[in-house]
Amino acid sequence: MVDFDEIRARANSEWQALEKSARPSIFVGAATCGRAAGAGAVLEAINEALTRHKIEASLTQVGCLGLCYAEPLLDIVKPGRPRIHYGNLTPELASQLIEDYLIKDNPHPELALGSSGDGTLPDIPRLYELPVLKPQVRIALRNCGLIDPENANHYIARGGYSGLARALEMTPEAVISEVQKSGLRGRGGAGFPTGLKWEFSRRAQGAPKYIVCNADEGDPGAFMDRSLLEGDPHAVLEGILIGAYAIGASEGYIYIRAEYPLAIERLKVALRQMQDYGLIGDNILGSGHSFHLKIKEGAGAFVCGEETAMIASIEGKRGMPRSRPPFPANSGLWGKPTNINNVETWANVSAILEKGAEWYAGYGTEKSKGTKTFALAGKINRTGLIEVPMGITLEEIIYGIGGGIPDGKRFKAVQTGGPSGGCLPESLLKLPVDYDSLTQAGSIMGSGGMIVLDEDNCIVDTARYFLSFTQAESCGKCVPCRLGTKQMLDILEGITGGDGKPEDIDLLQRLSNSIKSGSLCALGGTAPNPVLTTLRYFRDEYEEHIAERKCRARVCPALTTYYILPDKCQGCLICLRNCPAEAISGDKRMVHVIDQSKCIKCGVCLEVCPPRFSAVAKVSAEEIATPTEPVPVKVSKPGKDTDSK
């Protein structure tokens, strides 16, 4: 039998060797998003530079630090120096950096985002003092971007599995009461108290008992769970083990989207390491407690994020929800007691058992304790994966951490909770982010997608987008959801398509209420939320679409017209050549004209028109007088201003 103290001592010495090494250490952020941003090429360039200069250094691939706007990311630690974090790298810059910092000792402060660890360096700010990180409290994401997710020793050396070791010395009831005291609520969206859920499963009769980790992160616009599993899988797995011990579960499943291949791979690697260390399987760490865990890949159905649908899917059936009660705590997988929690919840559990309920409850508000991760995206300067204490305001997140709206545009709304949530307006920016405040405002916390919309986004189009998603994902079991969402979508398509009727708004309200009350599961129960919140806060935009056939954001194609301005067009042929619909007529030095009956409103003409001419206008509910046939351009300009390709 392996002793945990022994495992920890070995892990510590490996971590110390890395931290206090006489060789430099290099870390590259290589999660899915880092790779998409070009981390692979950066890695190659670093390897090449190390070989070329014969530098001995350790090179580690880490997960996501959450600074997605600055990907690809690279950290360098020289012996006795703080860790320097670099962002926005290209292979060339990375290669240069290796040569200049490691050989010539020039740390290139202009490329650095900041430094962390012991000591400071001139002209490089402290990373965690930056506006993007200072308000954050990283509990679930405590190791993401800092450790090698494929090395259990890194996790253990940073306190990992000591929560499990502590739990195994407590009674299961004491573990449950610890989680209850922490105030942790389910991070999948609904916010049910985690400790209470566990107590139901603990008390339920039947064997075996099952644990399920919900990693079916289906909300479009949400990537918290993916990043967490890619960057620190053991934090989640340790939480699952603690839950299994507390409930008395002997079998478990991780239900994960097939769209997350890297996260699946990382989980598999982590499970093999746990087996080697005796952390999973029979008689875990000599406690007499046994637990077996399997990975189940989803097959692409949003509704499977719902507990009872997920259970059906694990059993190999169509993933359709059923009515509750009985709740899964009493009758879940194969009719046995089953406890389901989401990825982030599990990662919080391991931290709570490591550091204690009181420490955790010190963060957050009275009813929403601890922290929440958010995937911050859309029209925002610093997109990223963030973790903030509950109770922080939307404004602090969007303008503080996110750095506001790009290109000097005006904020319009923030969408939380994905297809089950809603759009909140500027007047609610001071709203504290906690379960109850968001629900009162008509949205929900949800799993953590947070998408910022600016003045160029149409609110009716956004509602239509979400309804098209829920309509396509409705499993079809409940009539109000299956047919009601279709009717709502038809109405919204009518409004955005220029065929809106004044009575549509009332009809949308009535349909929303019927669908909410007539659906079994949360998919139907929350599907109308995007429409209800936008009607509540942005009713004037709906009315404009209907009464004036106007889309103020100029997004809805049917309500938008493109014109070539005769006093600005220089007859350069660029838009004419690029128009995919061949809707533009004209000739060299002749004012071009769009045939509105052929125009498909793709906007290519607006994009390709040289900025020095800016001759294409996009308007809604407005007409601009243009010639019907091409006419000679009015002002003669020197030849260099025209295109002569």
Next chain:
Amino acid sequence: MEPDIKQQLGDILSDYEGDSSELIPILQAAQERFGYLPEEVMAGIAQFLKLAPSAVYGVGTFYAQFKLTPTGKRTVKVCRGTACHVRGADRILQEIERRLGIKPGETTSDLEYSLETIACFGSCALAPVMVADKTVYGRMTPPKVAQILADSN
């Protein structure tokens, strides 16, 4: 069933015990091997798991991942997540539709390309995103579509 298909299916099924909870993993493995789920393969799986063919077909049609018709050599997927939507995913999709002459869920007649839309890849920070085969392309613009389709040829 053609002998070749029968043998390949037998290879796949030899990894499983025959419990009905294995249906989805078996369908995933079969699709990985054949590129889609031919009718006789689904029938063979039903027999193996002692399920009605309709039950297997029901699961095959329920989940977005499963294809019942052959797919192209290359698959282009466009993310329709929220972040991608607000950053112009529709225009990326339109451009691909126009260039390939197919709609999402369809395959070109030469079986070169299939086009799909995906609810969300979770690479929202790089929106709009598309995936050609297994490479993720972020911060997409319509002109980049042409380049990527040309490169993958």
